[in-house]
Amino acid sequence: MTAKPPAMSPESMEALALPVLNAIQNPVIMLNADGYVVFANWEAEAFFGASAAHLSRYVIEALIPFGSPLLALIEQVRERRAPVNEYRVDLSSPRLGSDKLVDIYVAPVLTTPGSVVVVFQERSMADKIDRQLTHRAAARSVSGLASMLAHEIKNPLSGIRGAAQLLETSVGEEDRSLTQLICDETDRIVSLVDRMEVFSDERPVDRMPINIHVVLDRVKAIAQAGFARDIKFVENYDPSLPPVYANRDQLVQVFLNLVKNAAEAIGNKPDGEIVLSTAYRPGIRLSVAGTREKISLPLEFCVHDNGPGVPQDLVPHLFDPFITTKTNGSGLGLALVAKIIGAHGGIVECDSQTNRTTFRVLMPVSTDTADNSRNDEQAG
Numbered sequence: 001m002t003a004k005p006p007a008m009s010p011e012s013m014e015a016l017a018l019p020v021l022n023a024i025q026n027p028v029i030m031l032n033a034d035g036y037v038v039f040a041n042w043e044a045e046a047f048f049g050a051s052a053a054h055l056s057r058y059v060i061e062a063l064i065p066f067g068s069p070l071l072a073l074i075e076q077v078r079e080r081r082a083p084v085n086e087y088r089v090d091l092s093s094p095r096l097g098s099d100k101l102v103d104i105y106v107a108p109v110l111t112t113p114g115s116v117v118v119v120f121q122e123r124s125m126a127d128k129i130d131r132q133l134t135h136r137a138a139a140r141s142v143s144g145l146a147s148m149l150a151h152e153i154k155n156p157l158s159g160i161r162g163a164a165q166l167l168e169t170s171v172g173e174e175d176r177s178l179t180q181l182i183c184d185e186t187d188r189i190v191s192l193v194d195r196m197e198v199f200s201d202e203r204p205v206d207r208m209p210i211n212i213h214v215v216l217d218r219v220k221a222i223a224q225a226g227f228a229r230d231i232k233f234v235e236n237y238d239p240s241l242p243p244v245y246a247n248r249d250q251l252v253q254v255f256l257n258l259v260k261n262a263a264e265a266i267g268n269k270p271d272g273e274i275v276l277s278t279a280y281r282p283g284i285r286l287s288v289a290g291t292r293e294k295i296s297l298p299l300e301f302c303v304h305d306n307g308p309g310v311p312q313d314l315v316p317h318l319f320d321p322f323i324t325t326k327t328n329g330s331g332l333g334l335a336l337v338a339k340i341i342g343a344h345g346g347i348v349e350c351d352s353q354t355n356r357t358t359f360r361v362l363m364p365v366s367t368d369t370a371d372n373s374r375n376d377e378q379a380g
Contacts, residue, residue, distance in 0.1 A: 026121055031074065033114025035059035047120060048096065060118075065093045070118070073106045077116050083107035091120075097353065161186040207344075209243035209366035210251065212301055216276050219255045228263040228274065236277040244299050245366040250340050254348075257333045258303040258359045265307030265357065275304040281362075297346055297362040310352040318350050 021028055027044035029037050036059055040052040048055055048063055055063070064070055069089055077084055084106055091100040102120045109115040164182040171179065220233055244251075259274060266272035279300045310318060319338040341348045346363035 026119055028117065028119050029055070029060075030109065030115060030117050031060055032112070033078075035061065035074075037063070038115070044120075047122075063095070064091055065096075070104060070106075073104060074116055074118070077106045077108050078114060081108045081110070157186045157190055207245055207247050210246050210248050212241065212244055212251070212278055212299070213237055213239075215248060215251045216255060216278070216301070218252055219259055220276065222256060223259050223263065223274075227260060231263055231266055231272045231274055234273060234275040236275060238278050238280060241278050241280055241299065243366040244363050246344050246363070250344075254337050254340050254361070255301070255303065257337050261333065261359075262303055262305035262307065262357070265305055265309075267307070269307065271306070273306050275302070277302045277304065297364055299346075299363045299365055301361045301363070303359045305357050306355050307357055309354045309357050310350065312352070319348065 021039075021041045022043075024041060025043060027047035028039075028041045029044045030039035032038045036057075037052075037055040040048070040055050045051055045055070060074070061071065068091060069086060070091070073084055073086055086104045086106075089102050089104050091102055093100070100122075102122050105119040105121070107117050107119075109117060161183055164179045164186070168176055168179040216235075216237075220235075223231075224233065259276075262274050263272075266274070277300075279302075280298050281300045282296070282298045319334050338348055341361055341363070344363060346361060348359065348361045351358045351360065
């Protein structure tokens with residue numbers, strides 16, 4: 001019979017509670033009877049953008065939008081002395097930032113009358129993951145469309161171009177500009193169809209453990225030699241990051257596209273800046289359709305720019321085909337980014353505010369690295 005562990009003293013249990021609360025991936029705060037923040041875990045510090053010591057100077061009303069439903073929930077919990085849940089509460093504000101949609105759980109602290117605990121579950125990540133599935137379905141629709149267009153449009157266009165070239169030899173000088181216009185426009189349409197054909201390419205790609213910093217350095221070198229030569233680049237890398245299991249050329253294509261978009265958004269802004277960052281963010285896990293398996297996406301690669309930002313009504317549809325803010329854009333670049341990252345088992349998202357836009361790519365670590373980590377744990 002297994003012996004029971006010795007009973008823990010209240011002091012020991014209190015000391016253990018702090019690391020447990022800090023390990024929780026959701027923001028957790030405790031308010032006293034006067035509404036002041038008397039505890040905030042690490043996630044809450046990140047959520048409110050301030051340390052626990054700083055937050056303790058404020059009542060909750062000063063930290064959230066005026067008239068927020070959270071205030072009514074807190075009062076309800078204090079009166080009934082029972083927990084309540086509220087879903088999809090918008091806490092967006094200049095202080096907390098945009099896109100702060102959360103589920104809220106509020107519970108009374110029975111040992112301290114008037115005190116409550118508030119737990120926030122950010123909805124933005126779940127909603128963005130749902131949108132990724134829509135983006136992948138849209139990309140598959142474009143795949144079928146591209147295959148059809150390649151056959152039904154490119155062949156007639158080659159005939160039109162050939163006829164225009166023949167006409168060019170028999171018309172006067174004043175009409176040759178029209179035949180040249182026909183040739184130029186058919187070439188432009190063929191180029192567009194060629195770009196769409198990339199979506200129908202379902203051939204398996206060679207993958208291997210890749211150092212993402214080698215990829216980003218390559219992208220930076222290309223950008224600084226051409227379209228972003230007048231823009232300042234800042235690197236904020238985690239040097240201990242494990243490799244990502246991916247195709248190097250496709251990752252170069254993804255981040256070159258994102259950096260090019262950032263450079264075009266900055267334009268001629270004199271203090272234009274692009275920040276490339278990498279980090280390890282444990283806690284993001286996705287369910288695999290049709291199985292009980294969940295994959296972890298701890299590798300975070302970001303491209304930040306201080307351009308004017310993306311219109312908020314376009315952000316949810318930014319990765320859909322043919323959606324673009326550029327005058328002459330095709331709207332296929334970001335759709336291709338979403339397709340490539342989705343094929344690698346990751347997700348890509350966009351957070352945009354005035355003078356601050358971030359494209360964030362979340363991907364799994366190399367399977368070799370994961371296997372080695374498990375072996376090390378078993379050996380220990």
